[in-house]
Amino acid sequence: MKKLLGILSALLASLSLNVAAADKPAPQGGNEAPSAKRFRNVDVAEWEKLRKDPNVVVLDVRTAEEFAEGHMPGAINLDIRGGKFAETVAGLDKSKTYLVHCAVGGRSAKACGQMDGLKFGKVVNLAGGITAWEKAGNQPVKGR
Secondary structure, three states, X not given: OHHHHHHHHHHHHHHHOOHHHHOOOOOOOOOOOOOOOOOEEEOHHHHHHHHOOOOEEEEEOOOHHHHHHOEOOOOEEOOOXXXXXXXXXXXXXXXXXXXXXXXXXXXXXXXXXXXXXOOXXXXXXXXXXXXXXXXXXXXXXXXX
């Protein structure tokens, strides 16, 4: 199972890394095509640099059960599949920087997309999710 997660993680990372497009500003006006996403996908090394900033918020969008099995120190659990995700995210401080992750990067990319749609200015997705983070030698915290 771990090997499959690793393969999926690598595949998602290779498919989702589009940092150049993510950094383009949204078009202005009313008749343009929908804008490219504004959130960035980063690898574990970049994530760890960003995570050192005391003003960032780490959002773990996995289930409560996954979170309890192991999560990043200081992370806040906000299950994207939970019934109140959109409502809760809409109430977050949009001036903060949010580092968002899940298991392998799919759910967190979806969460970042929703946050992007709500005009959050600084949203970062961890390509490969916590699986990539652990493979890089980092140790999760167990419990809630």
